[in-house]
Amino acid sequence: MTHTSTDQPTARASGALVPVLAFTGVVVSVMQTLPVPVIKDLPQLLGTEPSNATWVITSTLLSGAVATPIMGRLGDLHGKRGMLVLSLAVMVIGALVSALTSDLLTVIAGRALQGFAMSAIPLGIGLMRDTLPRERLGSAMALMSSSMGVGGSLALPAAALVAQHTDWHALFYGAAGLGILCIALTLLVVPESPIRAQGTFDVLGAIGLSAGLVLFLLPITKGRDWGWTSGTTLGLFAAAAVVLVLWAVMELRLKAPLVDLRTTARPAVLCTNLASITVGISFLAASLVLPQLLQLPKATGYGLGQSMVVAGLLVAPLGLTMMFTAPLYARLSAKYSPKVTLILGMMIIAIGYGAGLGLMSAPWQSLVITVILGPGIGLAYSSLPALIVGAVRASETGAANGLNTLMRSIGSSASSAVIGMVIANTANDVNGVAVPTMHGFRVSFLVAAGTTAIGLLIALLLPRARSPRHIRQRPPSNRRPVPPRRNRPVWFGSRPTRGCRRARPSRCGSAAPGPRSCPDS
Structure with a gap:
């Protein structure tokens, strides 16, 4: 497989490019958790069993996992901005399909189309690498990567507020409107990347x-x-x-595979992808446990008795602190390397879950947990694309980051399954209703802490990675080019010179026969 690749930014980026791409990342990540506030009411709203209603969320996760590496490869081949706009358009169509019906199968189909939007994250990171100067690249990629967590956290209180005061279909109308806004901003602000991978689509x-x-x-x-x-x-x-x-x-x-498995087998890429799975697990664990704990009635003896909106607001700082961590990550990564920031993030996550085992008796304590976990997850999320970008060619950025995003999605899916199983198996039966227990919540936090410890070990195995400031070559010097050395010797008297007395270029730009022939030598 041949590539057209450059390490220099080849398209001029406006100052609004990073905010637009980050906003797009927040919007598309909202799609995953959009129906969560009404999930308990969906069986009645859609006229189906609870097990069938969960497909409203499952279908989005599955389609997002499938679409992300495929759209990343298409972006490398045909243009990342074009594929970004296409994925957003599919999301808008899916949101409108879900908004216009109450039929279960049709809603599931619309939700599956909304999952295509998840490919916007790796495509946006690829566009940043292709268009931004190196001094802005680190913080920009960090912000884009953390947008996955920001959108997921902010969606909970916002969707809960909408669901409490309007018809549940309004959630999907709002998603469609945000998608149209993202398309318009992308077309106005984001330039197309001229970097292409040569080959055909597999x-x-x-x-x-x-x-x-x-x-x-x-x-x-x-x-x-x-x-x-x-x-x-x-x-x-x-x-x-x-x-x-x-x-x-x-x-x-194959000469032009969908995923270059030889590239993914490199230690830097392989360890980064494995670490991404553990980061995905650690992020979703808090989002699954804390809202349930906050909303359980106080009559249980450990529930905190908060409303859906208040519970969402208390969990929202998890995403906000991730966003505010992006500038801090840029400075730490530039000084030490993305590997160091990943290790630091993993350590903070482990501390957050360890502290959370004793901070479950008051609503404000949930706020403390999210404020500790947020910076740790933000540092870890921000480090992942920099590690990938530093290990692959520019023409492979879309596909490589797409695969990395897939690894995070697998981690989130695994977290949902494992934490759900733990909570279900430790629940008490109260009048035929399964009520989660404090023991189940603590075991879930232990699972997250143990997974983070495994991720920390994987991060320690990473080869020392280049920080974003080293991804591109040094800019050319302003000094005049120096002519090459002559291949023939210069004669002094009757014999040729040797060693340092051979003709060489001087600082004045002329070829000098000896070290003292140029006045400014």
């Missing part, structure tokens, strides 16, 4: 990867409902393993 690879991801993620997201040892769950895991192995063999034989 259709069979896209089909194989899509099938393998669906077969793998489906039992992860539905295993609790089906049973982890059921024939359906185990059969899908086995089928996923077979399909993904065959897909990998096929990709290794």
Whole structure:
């Protein structure tokens, strides 16, 4: 596979590029958690069973996981801005489909289309690398990467407020309006990247990867409902393993694969992707546990009795502190390296979950937990794209970051399944209703802390990565070019000179026969 690649920014970026791309990242990440405030009412609203209603969220996770690496590769081939606009357009169509119906299958189809928007995160990071000067790249990528957490956190109180005062379809109308705004801003502000990867799109690879991801993620997201040892769950895991192995063999034989597995096997890329899974798990654990604890009635003896909106507001600082961490990350990364900031972020996350084990008895304590976890997750999220960008060629940025975003999505899906299983298995039965227990919440935090410790070990194994200021070459000097040395010796008297007496260029730009022939030498 051949590439057209450069390490220099080749398109002029306006000052609004970073805010527009970051805003787009926040909007698309909202799609994942948009229906969460009304999930308990969806069975009644859609006339279905609770297990079927969960597909309203599951379908978005699955389609986002499938679309992210595919759209990243298409962006490398045909232009990242074009694919960004296309993914946003598909999201708008999906939001309108869900807004105009109360039929379960149609809503699920619309939600699946909304999942395509998740590819905007890696495409935006690729555009930043291709268009921004090096001094702005570190903080810009950090802000874009952390937008995944920011949108997910801010969506909870905003969606809860809308759901309490209007019809639930208004959530999807609002999502469509935000998507249209993002498309308009992108077309006005964001330039297209001239960097292209040469080759063709691997259709069979896209089909194989899509099938393998669906077969793998489906039992992860539905295993609790089906049973982890059921024939359906185990059969899908086995089928996923077979399909993904065959897909990998096929990709290794192609000249222009969908995913360059040889690149992903590099220690820097492999360890970064594995660490991304643990970061995804650690982020979602707090978002799953704290809202439930805050909304449980005080009659349980440990519930905090807060409304849906208040619970969302108390969890929202998790995303806000992630956003404010981006400038701090840029300074730390430039001074020490993205590897160091990833390690620091993992350590802060572990401390946050460890402290959270004893901070569950008052609403303000939940606020303390989120304020500790937010900077840690922000530093970790911000480090991941810089590590990927520093390890791959410019023409591979979209596909490589798409795969990294997929790893985070897998971590989030795994977190949802594992934390859900822990809480369900430790719940008390009260008049036929399963009520989560404090023991289940603490075990969930222990799981998150243990996963973060594994991520910390993986981060320590990373080779020392280049910081964003080292990704591109040094700018050319303003000094005049120095002519090359002459290949023939200069004669003094009857014999040629040797060593340092051979003709050499002087600072005045002329070829001098000896070290003292130029006045300013």
